[in-house]
Amino acid sequence: MRVSELSQRSGVSIASIKYYLREGLLVGGAQTATNQAVYSEHHVRRLRLIRSLIDIGGLSISHVRATLAAVEDDSTSIHDAFGAVMHGLDQLPDEDEPVEVKTAYGEVQTWLADRDWNIEPNAPAPHRLAELVATLRRFDFPIMLTDFDAAADTVERTAKAQVEYARAMPDRTAAVETMLLGTVILERALAEIRRLALEAASFRIDRDK
């Protein structure tokens, strides 16, 4: 299909499609003899994914680019591709971390080992979690990593289901796309559920007084 039909099918404007092509979020269509690009179902699906990640998941263009790079790279194992998706969602700290973040990072590593969660040494998430714990402590929240145990037990079960669901996809591209979308959208859903739980909890405290 031509770019006009691609725009219609995906619901994304031609200007946005050209922007995503320039930014490397979308690979170009096949060139025809008349020097026009022809697009496939793959492009329709990819555009819907990009829009969902940006509009619904709240991801930035650079995060979408970093995570989609993992989808394209066929040379890695599926586990490494899933890892690259996770790592693309965060950034490694670009400078020396303050001492209280380093302390929290050590606690995160111990906690991960206790849970038998095997995480790549270059994963940004343990650094980000350490930074969040240090922030809470700076505001006098008395937080320990073990306070997250119950939540971690719950997400451990749903994570297994999500990974198995993604790995059962018919091809590698669909598997990695499914993993990315599921991760971003489900963590947003969990955040919304948490906000609802907080409002409900506050209501109950007043009611039961």
Add this chain to the structure above:
Amino acid sequence: MRVSELSQRSGVSIASIKYYLREGLLVGGAQTATNQAVYSEHHVRRLRLIRSLIDIGGLSISHVRATLAAVEDDSTSIHDAFGAVMHGLDQLPDEDEPVEVKTAYGEVQTWLADRDWNIEPNAPAPHRLAELVATLRRFDFPIMLTDFDAAADTVERTAKAQVEYARAMPDRTAAVETMLLGTVILERALAEIRRLALEAASFRIDRDK
């Protein structure tokens, strides 16, 4: 203290302080006879809160403004102030929702009623959750609201603890600030834990093959 000391104490540049004053995120200091503004400990704490919400929590300036407006408004009950904080983190849909989002919204309302979670009719979170569910379904994820039951049970317990902790603060400003910071930082922490759980789950599947 003068603005130079406020900058030093909070670690926020004078240019950023002036920007936050213009944007209404920070109330001005008291004017002295020499027509200089004098700032208090309240400003130091507020600046640290603003920076944590933006840098660590990833909030936009407009979301920070919307939620902090709830902190300043003394005329509402503490429950309404907490609600305003939650509602400031999201936006109500500004146009008619697609039919599949409306369907999901009905399911969200039923699910909330089943859980006995009392939510204000003007809360954006049920709309956002419906949108996320509809997005997952558009990509053929077979998701039902009851799939979130286990996660909701867990966050229900931690939400109660967070609300009680915030309400025990010595004054109203501290209570609402604590609620806001706890909500934003803890939901980011939960998202990072979920990403770690996904990487760990993928590793286990390969190992146990």
